[in-house]
Amino acid sequence: MKLLEFLKGERKKTASVAKERLQIIVAHQRGQRDQPDYMPMLERELLEVIRRYVKVEQDAINISLDRDDDCSVLELNVTLPRS
């Protein structure tokens, strides 16, 4: 199997896997860098409230805070399951 992969040139170098994973996690980390400290807590509590009514997964909620010059917009996206 290894030989086949090698002959086809399919095996991805581990370093490029590392790079891809890092690019994603670092982008995520930077997104959180400027957000207020209460955001993770707010996200958790909002999820709890929503879950009281609808069964949603942990990653079905997406919350972000965008700041313009004079106002901030709290954006909340919840993917609801098809019922």
Next chain:
Amino acid sequence: MAKIIVVTSGKGGVGKTTSAAAIATGLALRGKKTVVIDFDVGLRNLDLIMGCERRVVYDLVNVIQGEAGLNQALIRDKRVDNLHILPASQTRDKDALTQEGVEKILETLTKDFDYIVCDSPAGIERGAQLAMYYADEAVVVTNPEVSSVRDSDRILGLLASKTRRAENGQEPVKEHLLITRYNPARVDHGDMLNLDDIQEILAIDLLGLIPESEAVLRASNQGIPVTHDNDSDAGQAYTDTVSRLLGEKVPLRFHETQKKGLLSRMFGGGRR
């Protein structure tokens, strides 16, 4: 006025203390009056790497708590004239390090020295935050490995927000990338993140690249900072790093695999 440089990384074991010792030694060898401070309270090790562990009488915490004067705690390096070491305390009391205490010490040192090198502990706790708080420049030590790169990015976030310069709205801390334990052969094989990838992900200027080298362990065994080992690749790489820190343009070395000549192939390379 001294320039305050913090050597930091987030992740442990990437070569912070080795780098702090090597850079401080390099600066002193270039005639700069330099003091290197160990901020790792509870787990001091800079004294071992600098080879002065048997001359520690007073430490950073003694000075902060007023049990000793700064001059009593400063250890003069045996090898280089302009170099002093301020060791960390072995106390287990983490609160022994206070912000006011650190500020006072740095304020005093800044009058007498050209460079103050702060060797940060691993992590992002109090010690690490205090080590970076007053910094003018930061050397972020990173290994070509996922957890180290991720932690370095976390540290960059803290440097941009949790430092005196950030809080006072001054010019931000100047961030430098120092890649250590780099193995060009493994990079060629595709098994190690390469220089450009790390730089692309972290997006800060490259200060230096230290190859994985047997010389580093030899240096720490003896308590002689690797900068003194002029024949070694790591020693030369740190010397280059210091030159760049002083604003000189020095081409990068040791980032590519060496083509072995016939002689070295026959006689086995020589010292690394």
